[in-house]
Amino acid sequence: MVSSDSARSADAALEELYAAHWRSLVRLAVLLVRDVPTAEEVVQDAFVAVHGRWSRLRDHDKALPYLRQCVVNGARSVLRRRGTATRFVQRQAGLPEPTAPSAEQEAAVGDRRAVVLDAMARLPERQREVLALRYYVDLSEADIAAALGISRGAVKSHASRGSAALRATLGHLLEGTPHD
Amino acid sequence: MTDEHDPRLRWLMSDAVSHVEPRDALPQIRSAVRSRSQEDPLSSQPSSSARPWTYAFTGALLAAAVIAAVFLIGGLPGGADDPTPAADDSPTAEPTKDAPSEEPSASPEESSEPSASLEPETATPAPQPKEVAAAYYLAETRAGPRLFREFREVRGADAFVRGLALLQAQPLDPDYFSVWPPGSLTGASYDGDVIRVSIDDASLRAVPAGMDEATAGIAIEQVIYTMQGAAQERAAVQFMLEGNPVDQVYGVPTSEPLSNGTVLEVLNLMSVTSPEQDSTVGDSLEISGVANSFEANVVWQVQNGDGKVVDKGFVTAEGWMEEKLFPWSDSVDVSKLSPGEYFFAASTDDPSGGAEGNGPATDTKSFTIE
Numbered sequence: 001m002v003s004s005d006s007a008r009s010a011d012a013a014l015e016e017l018y019a020a021h022w023r024s025l026v027r028l029a030v031l032l033v034r035d036v037p038t039a040e041e042v043v044q045d046a047f048v049a050v051h052g053r054w055s056r057l058r059d060h061d062k063a064l065p066y067l068r069q070c071v072v073n074g075a076r077s078v079l080r081r082r083g084t085a086t087r088f089v090q091r092q093a094g095l096p097e098p099t100a101p102s103a104e105q106e107a108a109v110g111d112r113r114a115v116v117l118d119a120m121a122r123l124p125e126r127q128r129e130v131l132a133l134r135y136y137v138d139l140s141e142a143d144i145a146a147a148l149g150i151s152r153g154a155v156k157s158h159a160s161r162g163s164a165a166l167r168a169t170l171g172h173l174l175e176g177t178p179h180d
Numbered sequence: 181m182t183d184e185h186d187p188r189l190r191w192l193m194s195d196a197v198s199h200v201e202p203r204d205a206l207p208q209i210r211s212a213v214r215s216r217s218q219e220d221p222l223s224s225q226p227s228s229s230a231r232p233w234t235y236a237f238t239g240a241l242l243a244a245a246v247i248a249a250v251f252l253i254g255g256l257p258g259g260a261d262d263p264t265p266a267a268d269d270s271p272t273a274e275p276t277k278d279a280p281s282e283e284p285s286a287s288p289e290e291s292s293e294p295s296a297s298l299e300p301e302t303a304t305p306a307p308q309p310k311e312v313a314a315a316y317y318l319a320e321t322r323a324g325p326r327l328f329r330e331f332r333e334v335r336g337a338d339a340f341v342r343g344l345a346l347l348q349a350q351p352l353d354p355d356y357f358s359v360w361p362p363g364s365l366t367g368a369s370y371d372g373d374v375i376r377v378s379i380d381d382a383s384l385r386a387v388p389a390g391m392d393e394a395t396a397g398i399a400i401e402q403v404i405y406t407m408q409g410a411a412q413e414r415a416a417v418q419f420m421l422e423g424n425p426v427d428q429v430y431g432v433p434t435s436e437p438l439s440n441g442t443v444l445e446v447l448n449l450m451s452v453t454s455p456e457q458d459s460t461v462g463d464s465l466e467i468s469g470v471a472n473s474f475e476a477n478v479v480w481q482v483q484n485g486d487g488k489v490v491d492k493g494f495v496t497a498e499g500w501m502e503e504k505l506f507p508w509s510d511s512v513d514v515s516k517l518s519p520g521e522y523f524f525a526a527s528t529d530d531p532s533g534g535a536e537g538n539g540p541a542t543d544t545k546s547f548t549i550e
Binding site: 044 | 190193194202203205209212385421423427433440441
C-alpha cells in the first residue's frame, strides 16, 4: 500500500533532516525571532509541515529549501501575532541577556551577540529575512528570491538597505578585527 | 553586494547564534506528526457556516443545495473510506480527452441542451470555438473538503486558458464551489516539465479570512489537478507572482513545484459526469462518471421531484483498489417516467453500511426528462 510506504519514507526522511539541520535551522530562526524557545517552536512546526507534505514534494532534494521556507514563514507569522517587531524589541530591551556571563570577557561576548540580535530584530521583516539567508545560510541571490517569493532585484535592494542599516547600528563592532 | 563589511557582518551574524544549542525536539515532532496523521476526519469536518471566500454564490443555488442536502440524508457525500488502495504513482482520474470510453456523453453533440456555457455569454462572433474542458471543484463531504470533476464547454485559446476560466467560474453543480475569484489566476504555461500558474496579486498569498487549513490545501490541489488535466500529464505545478515563484498561496507553501496530492485524500471517490447538472434527456438516460468503490460497485438511483425513488441499479466500474478513479457508464431506460425534474445520485458501495469510516462517497445531479 502506498500510504504505509510513503509514511515510512517520510518518517525516515524526517529523522535524517532533523539530525542534519535541526540546530542550524533553530539558529537561523533565532536570527529571525530573537529568542530561542520561539525559534525552536517555529522550526518544530516546519519539520511537522515537511513531513505532512513529503509525498507531494516532487524533488526530495528540495526538502531543505522547503524547511527553510517554512521557518521564514513561521517566524514571520509569529512576529505578526506578537505585534510589530519594534514593539517586540522594546519589550526585550530591558531584559538581561539570558546566558548570564560569569566573566567580564563573556559579558562582552554576550553583549555583542545581544546587540547583533537586537539590530536584526529592529530591521523591517524582508530585510531581516534577506540578511539572515544571505549572511547566515549563505544562499545566493537567486535562492533567496525563490525562498521568499520575491524578485532578485528586490533581494538586492533589501540586502543593501538592510546591511546599510546594520552597519549604522553595529558600526562599533564592525571596526574591530574579527577574532578567530 | 560588494562592501568591505561583508565578511564581518557574516561573522557577527553566525557568532550571534553560535552559542544556541536547542533542546532535542525530535520526540515532540514525532508525536505531532503522529497525532496529525491520526486525526479523525469526522471531527475535522469544516463547519458549514458562512464562507466569505466562496465566490459567486446566489440565493437560487442555495435553494438547490438545500434540496440536494435533503436528498442526501442517509447517504451523505463521503470520502476516502475505500479499502486498500494499491501502490501506484500512475496518473489518476483521467484528464479530459484521452479517455473516450470514460466520458461517453460529455461531448457537446450528445447533450440535448446547450447548457454548458459560461454565463457571461457575449454576443460577439466567437473568435475561439468552444471546447469541452474539465475542472475540479470543491464540495464538503464527511471526510472534509474534496474535489469533484465537472466537464463544461468553454471558450479559450488553449487547454490551460480553458481550465483557468473554469476554475474561476461558478460550477454548474450547486453542490460544488470554487475558491478562486475571477481574475485571481491570470495565466498558465507548460514547458513539458513544470506547469506555471500565475496569481494576480500578493494578497492571494495569505489564507482568506475564515478558510481553514484543509480547504486551503484542497484549493491548491484544485489548481494542480485542473492544470494537470489541461496538460494531460501529471506535471508539477509552480505558482508564480510577477514572473517569480511565489512563496505561498492561501498560506500553503509553494516555492517549489508541487505535484498532486494522493487521489484518495484529495478527490471525492465518486464524480458523476452524466447526466450533467440541469441537462434535459428523452427516453434514455446516459449515466457515466468515475469512482473508486468497493469491488468496483457503483450504486445509483433516480428520484423524482417529490423525493421518491423511481429507479435504481448498479454498474461496475472498470476497476478499484488502485490509487485512481475508474470510469463507469451505463444507459438507463427512462421512457416510462413522466416528464419533469429528477435527481440522479451515484454512490460508492459501503459494505459496512456506514459503520466504518466516512460512509459512501456520493455525487448528485438534477436533470429534466422531456
